Amino acid sequence: xxxxxxxxxxxxxxxxxxxLIAACGGGGGEDEASSTxxxxxxxxxxxxxxxxxxxxxxxxxxxVTTEALGLSPTETWDGASATVLIQLYExxxxxxxxxxxxxxxxxxxxxxxxxxxxxxxxxxxINFHDGTxxxxxxxxxxxxxxxxxxxxxxAAHILSFMKEIEVEDEYTIKLTTHEPSPNVLPMLASESAAxxxxxxxxxxxxxxxxxxxxxxxxxxxxxxxxxxxxxxxDYWGDVTAIESLTFITVPDSNTAVSMLEAKEIDLYDLAEPxxxxxxxxxxxxxxxxxxxxxxxxxxxxxxKEPMNEVEFxxxxxxxxxxxxxxxxxxxxxxxxxxxxxPAVLDYDEVSEGWGYDYDPDAARQIVEENxxxxxxxxxxSTDQGGYKRQxxxxxANLTEIGLNVTMEQMEWGTLLERTTDxxxxxxxxxxxxxxxxxxxxxxxxxxDSIGAxxxxxxxxxxxxxxxxxxxxxxxxxxxxxxxxxxxxxxxEEVFMVNMYHSVNMLAHDKTLHDVTLLPTGRFLLKDAxxx
Numbered sequence: 001x002x003x004x005x006x007x008x009x010x011x012x013x014x015x016x017x018x019x020l021i022a023a024c025g026g027g028g029g030e031d032e033a034s035s036t037x038x039x040x041x042x043x044x045x046x047x048x049x050x051x052x053x054x055x056x057x058x059x060x061x062x063x064v065t066t067e068a069l070g071l072s073p074t075e076t077w078d079g080a081s082a083t084v085l086i087q088l089y090e091x092x093x094x095x096x097x098x099x100x101x102x103x104x105x106x107x108x109x110x111x112x113x114x115x116x117x118x119x120x121x122x123x124x125x126i127n128f129h130d131g132t133x134x135x136x137x138x139x140x141x142x143x144x145x146x147x148x149x150x151x152x153x154x155a156a157h158i159l160s161f162m163k164e165i166e167v168e169d170e171y172t173i174k175l176t177t178h179e180p181s182p183n184v185l186p187m188l189a190s191e192s193a194a195x196x197x198x199x200x201x202x203x204x205x206x207x208x209x210x211x212x213x214x215x216x217x218x219x220x221x222x223x224x225x226x227x228x229x230x231x232x233x234d235y236w237g238d239v240t241a242i243e244s245l246t247f248i249t250v251p252d253s254n255t256a257v258s259m260l261e262a263k264e265i266d267l268y269d270l271a272e273p274x275x276x277x278x279x280x281x282x283x284x285x286x287x288x289x290x291x292x293x294x295x296x297x298x299x300x301x302x303x304k305e306p307m308n309e310v311e312f313x314x315x316x317x318x319x320x321x322x323x324x325x326x327x328x329x330x331x332x333x334x335x336x337x338x339x340x341x342p343a344v345l346d347y348d349e350v351s352e353g354w355g356y357d358y359d360p361d362a363a364r365q366i367v368e369e370n371x372x373x374x375x376x377x378x379x380x381s382t383d384q385g386g387y388k389r390q391x392x393x394x395x396a397n398l399t400e401i402g403l404n405v406t407m408e409q410m411e412w413g414t415l416l417e418r419t420t421d422x423x424x425x426x427x428x429x430x431x432x433x434x435x436x437x438x439x440x441x442x443x444x445x446x447x448d449s450i451g452a453x454x455x456x457x458x459x460x461x462x463x464x465x466x467x468x469x470x471x472x473x474x475x476x477x478x479x480x481x482x483x484x485x486x487x488x489x490x491x492e493e494v495f496m497v498n499m500y501h502s503v504n505m506l507a508h509d510k511t512l513h514d515v516t517l518l519p520t521g522r523f524l525l526k527d528a529x530x531x
Contacts, residue, residue: 056530057243058242058243058244058530059245059530060242060244060525061246062245062246062248062265062268063248063256063259063265064080065253065256066079066251067224068080068084068085069413069416070207071207073085074145074151074155074192074196074206075151075154077155077192077452077453078412079520082432082520082522084229086524087216087525088129088218089191089194091188091190091191091195092104092110092120092122093106093107093110093185097516102189106123106195107120107123113174116177116181118176119172119175120173122135122136122139122172123171126236128197128199128211128213129212129217130197132199136171138197139165140166141196142194143162143193146159147159157442157443158190158192158193158439161184161471163177181472181474182476183438186439189435195213214235215232215235215239216245217231225248226249227247229246238527240528241529242525242530248265250265253271257272257279257507260279260282260285263509266508266530267506267507267512269505270287270506271385273331276332276505285508286508288504288507288517289331289332291342291501291503292504293341293343293344293520294431294521295339295433295498295502296428296429296499297428297429297430297498298394298427298499299427299497300496301422301424301457302456302457302459303457304425305375306372307425307426310494313494314363314494315366315367317355318358318363319364319397319403321360321393322335325393326500334501335500335501336351336352336501337355337491337498338354338437339431339496340431340433340440341501343433343519344436345436348480348487351488354491354492356494360400364402367401377403378424379391379408379425379428380409380418380424381407381409381415382409382411383409390428391409394428394499395407405426420452420453424455429455431444432522434520434522437487438471442467442471445495446463447460460493463489467482470482470486502521506523512529513531515528
């Protein structure tokens with residue numbers, strides 16, 4: 001397979017690490033991930049630290065093409081929800097966006113007592129938005145709820161290493177793992193491990209009325225229209241300058257761009273590459289484009305015929321013209337055959353040699369020899385631009401090799417529900433790859449994840465063993481070898497066909513400064529201001 005050159009890959013990774021803060025004007029990630037100096041500040045000092053000399057209203061209106069499914073980190077695991085959640089909730093540790101290292105956040109410090117015991121010392125004096133205290137009991141409650149089978153949390157697997165969590169005192173937590181694990185800190189930095197208010201969770205529905213410790217707090221959610229947040233005046237760190245933050249649901253990308261041009265919104269995560277030239281031509285709008293971690297792919301329900309046959313999946317892999325599709329993205333996507341690319345931890349450039357070249361003649365021959373054209377098959381996708389376009393390209397390519405395929409489009413929540421339940425043949429989706437490549441493989445393709453995020457319904461004992469062994473291997477070199485073996489199997493046996501890895505695109509009004517764009521394509525607005 002024609003892969004990216006080593007020079008391009010290394011340049012991409014270097015560019016990502018340099019541009020993450022510089023292009024966005026610095027901001028929240030670094031401040032949030034280190035010990036804040038605002039502890040102990042007087043109210044006057046806090047106000048001075050966030051004052052902005054500007055006549056502009058300190059409010060931000062964000063257009064989102066997909067509405068959040070819910071606003072509880074323990075009950076969601078989708079990008080649309082996470083975009084809002086990261087403004088409201090916080091985690092014990094965080095990944096420094098500049099260095100990539102895991103550093104303290106709600107935890108002031110952490111240490112390992114032995115190979116399976118971790119101690120987290122929590123910051124004191126922090127309250128949830130409902131006024132109740134953030135403490136060790138809240139952490140214990142959150143983690144136990146996340147792994148409780150009754151919760152049926154889609155991200156429960158991220159704490160699968162946890163054997164026990166104990167409260168040592170009001171601000172000290174002891175976490176014991178089943179065995180030595182390299183995943184403790186990366187998983188605790190996940191959005192789904194954000195700490196919730198126990199009292200609020202027991203008295204209200206956090207999916208509709210969220211309560212966290214973050215720089216913004218919830219005001220209202222008008223379903224199908226908007227989610228409104230406001231400044232958390234009692235935030236434990238530097239209080240944001242932004243008074244009001246509104247996420248407006250605008251399903252049509254063209255409409256969102258027109259709203260940006262008319263100054264009806266201030267920020268938009270560009271979902272349509274074809275719209276980038278139009279946005280870049282706007283005098284009062286700035287754009288940020290940077291290589292990101294998300295991957296967008298075509299996949300299968302491998303519990304159904306003929307998708308359960310590797311030969312069928314190989315034919316599909318050879319039928320989809322990935323290069324031509326990426327050419328239509330005008331520089332906003334790049335090719336890499338794996339489920340996770342250069343911007344994701346656990347990536348290895350050896351993966352660039354895996355997979356299948358575009359060869360419709362060979363694909364057509366496989367279809368004819370095996371009678372795959374006799375099946376009536378359906379491709380599921382959302383009714384929105386990016387995924388819709390992926391499905392249309394795949395549909396055209398598969399029809400050309402003799403497959404009998406139709407398309408069915410639906411709204412985001414319905415797509416996730418039906419593919420989780422196994423009510424599908426083939427589908428297009430994406431992954432933000434917000435954790436590590438290893439955890440993406442576990443969450444999307446491991447047998448344990450069927451009924452949660454393994455929408456391929458794929459169960460492969462050999463693959464499971466490789467992933468399980470990697471998740472408990474502490475030695476970096478040995479773990480990477482296991483990851484590579486599992487990742488190669490995923491590509492060669494075509495659990496999915498990667499159509500592109502994204503270049504994150506963000507457009508915002510020029511009066512909005514210091515937006516922090518993350519590798520996942522999500523953004524933080526804690527340090528933003530209007531001027």
